[in-house]
Amino acid sequence: MRTVAGAHPRRRRTAAVMLRPPRNQVDARAVKAWTAELLLLAVPVAAAAVAAYWIFTSHPVWLTVLTGGFAALVLGFAVVAPHAYYRLERWEVTGEAVYTRKGWFTHVWRVAPMSRIQTVDTERGPVKRLFGLADVTVTTASAAGAIKIEALDHEVAVALAERLTALTQAAPGDAT
Amino acid sequence: MTAWRTLHRRSLAASSVLSVAIATPVAAVLFRVLPRDWPAPALVATIAGAAALVVAGALVFDLVRLRTTAWRLTDDRLELRSGIVFREHRSVPRDRIRSVDLTADPVRRALGLAVVRIGTGEHASGERTTLTLDPLSRHAAEELRGALLHEIGEPHSGDPHGDRPLATLDWSWLRLAPLTVWTVAGGALVAGVAYKPLNALGVDLFEPGVVADLWHWVTTRPWLAVPLLLAANALVGLAGALVVFATTWGGYRLEREPGRLKLSKGLLTTRSLTIQERRLRGVELAEPLLLRLGGGARVKAVTTGLREKEENEADDAGTLTPPMPRELAAQVAGRIIRAGHPVLRPHPAAARTRRLRAAAVWTVLLTAAVAVAIRSVSWPVSWSWLWAVPAFVLPLALWLAADAYRGLGHALGERHLVTRSGSIVRRTVALDREGVVGWTVSESYLQRRLGLITVSATTAAGDGHYDLLDVGTEEGLELAARAVPDLLGPFLTRRVGRPGP
Known part of the structure; x- marks a missing residue:
């Protein structure tokens, strides 16, 4: 039996059958990129809360604690969450299927067979572009079935999209 | 090249009859609004003129629409040109056509017309996925349906029931018709819907005087009035449900x-x-x-x-x-x-625990919310009645939780994956295993502690995914691996007597 790299470290129960983690980790720059993206959201939210507290209230103690706690929580999440995501996000493409894992509190594994893939897209948001990263989105005929491989090195993402497109075209059927 | 064909001209007759439905309320409103001191001939002339204008407008619009719409069926495509201001040319490959739907309301039916809607399988969001031909003659519509769905006509054998229809209406089913929420909403709903148009025509259902009288009547004899009102409400709802069932089915x-x-x-x-x-x-x-x-x-x-x-x-x-x-x-x-109904396997008891816990948590939250409401609003009820909230909600929530657990089930049939869940709406779905285009396995924090996962099969059809809610981890994964060979299987690890990392 192969030693499983990157299995969830906190898993206490061991089921007899489990989904193994996909082979590849996302790019190490992802942590910084995600942190930047989350901070872009979290800083204005925290600032707005503090500003509203400062301008519109008479600074009662309980509200000071509440506002401070909220701001700390939002900013703390933006700093901590990317590390958790990085530890858990993994992807793998075999000759037959695309396989990903993601999620922090809720783990989500997705599999789509090559023969059912309809489109392959690469996407680069402004922050991701700054860090030289890109996402690859794979859609199937299902309205619920899109699989996103996030935060790959741009070159890797383009190469992967090309490879997937070639593999998909080789597979027969109308993908429904 | 196949020639372009037009829609049927008798559409003009249909639209003029249907426009009377708009002209009548217009006439009624005018009759009320126009000053009483006008001479009778002027009054009649104005109203008739307005009604005629509505009908004429509808006719002209329909005429232009008929003139600008054309369709044709070639060897491999169905094409439709339409649009008065924005011209549109839509072309659908014939092998993309999934369904053909013929509709005829009483007017079109009397005129021998039918509206044809052709469904294609496109999943693109925001894009219209149907082509509508409004209307064709009944004969042409049937012919088009035959032509569009012709190519897949290989006869099946193995259905022991032969040509007998799968189902026909049995009027005894009418007893099931009232079993919807709409019946309970009943008369209140009808009054609400009818209020606006009646009000425009000058009939005010809720005139202050009437409402006050009604309120007085209810408050003086509540033991008679309340049951009577509820009964009347239910009766209207019942009648409505029966009429809807009969006309629809x-x-x-x-x-x-x-x-x-x-x-x-x-x-x-x-x-x-x-x-x-x-x-x-x-x-x-x-x-x-x-x-x-x-x-x-x-x-x-x-x-x-x-x-x-x-x-x-x-x-x-x-x-x-x-x-x-x-x-x-x-x-x-x-x-x-063409498959039997397999026996469903129940889900682990942990799934019940999870539902019962959720019911308890919701009851606590709801009680807390009511408590806050009583405190902040000057509510006419006192604190001493707060116990009534959990006393009423908890049994209901627990019953729903237990019922939802009883509803959970799954099975793997010869060709189908069968899942069942839900309490408010219980759904049993048999999904063709060939139709599964992927798997999503999710495990929330709470599920992880209870050894449960949710396995959902994604598919191009229907809702897009069908879920096995809260199934045991091993059972769910094994089932998914067996349901579609070589898809999830390669990503599973089986641990034999090896402790966790």
Whole structure:
């Protein structure tokens, strides 16, 4: 039996059958990129809360604690969450299927067979572009079935999209 | 090259008759609004003129629409040119056509016309997925349907029931018709809907005087008035439900033609819907709570390329049967997919624990919310009544939780993956294993602690995914691996007597 790299470290129960983690980790720059993206959201939210507290209230103690706690929580999440995501996000493409894992509190594994893939897209948001990263989105005929491989090195993402497109075209059927 | 064809000219007759429905209220409103001191001939002339203008407007619009719309069926495509201001040319490959739907309201039916809607399987969001030909002559419509769905006509054998229709209407099913929320809403709903148009015509249902009298009557004799009002409400709801059932499902018939299913229904407005069988990915047995308590169920198709529910329709297009006795519905579902109903396996007891806990948590939250409301609003009830909230909500929530657990089940049939869940609406879905286009396995923090996962099969048809909620981790993964060979299997690890990392 192969030693499983990157299995969830906190898993206490061991089921007899489990989904193994996909082979590849996302790019190490992802942590910084995600942190930047989350901070872009979290800083204005925290600032707005503090500003509203400062301008519109008479600074009662309980509200000071509440506002401070909220701001700390939002900013703390933006700093901590990317590390958790990085530890858990993994992807793998075999000759037959695309396989990903993601999620922090809720783990989500997705599999789509090559023969059912309809489109392959690469996407680069402004922050991701700054860090030289890109996402690859794979859609199937299902309205619920899109699989996103996030935060790959741009070159890797383009190469992967090309490879997937070639593999998909080789597979027969109308993908429904 | 095939010539372009036009829609049927008798559409003009239909639209002039239908425009009377708009002209009548216009005339009624004018009659009320115009000053009383006008001479009678002027009054009549104005009203008649306005009504004539409405009818003429509808006619001109329809004439222009007929002139600008053209369609043709070539060897491999169906093309439609339409639009008065914005010209549009749509072209659909014939092999993309999934369903053909013929509708005729009483007016069009009397004129021998039918509206044809052609469904394609496109999943692009925001894009219209149906082509509408409004109207063709009944004959041309049938002919088009035949032509569009012709190529898949290889006859099936192995159906022991032969040519007998899958289901026809039994009027005794009418007893299941009132088992919807609409019956309970009943008269209140009718009064609410009727209020606006009646008000415009000068009939005010809720004149202050009337309402005050009613309120007085209710408050002075509550023991007589309240039951009486409730009974009247239920009676109106009951009558409404029966009428809706009769008009929607009168003449209902579900048949299998070679390679396709044909559904006909409607007492006044007739509809017939044809679905290609190779687009069928399974069936769903839907049992909303009230209907389930009455022992009824209805069958829906899980299919690609059926158009979305329209606003004015009570049922979405996938509904294949009216409410009918559960046993019969299960039989019809089985005959549609040509498979027996496998015995479902229950889910682990942990799934029940999870539901009961959620019920308790919701009760606490709701009680807390009511407590806050009492504190902040000057509510006319005192704190001493707060116990009534959990006393009423908790048993109900616990019952729903236990019922939801009893509803959970799954099985792997020869060709189908069967899942069942839900309490408010219990759905049993048999999904063709060939139709599964991927798996999503999710495990929330709470599920992880209870050893449960949710396995969902994604598919091109219906809702897009069908879930095995809260199934045991090993059981769920093994089932998914067996349901579609070589898809999830390669990503599973089986640990034999090896402790965790």
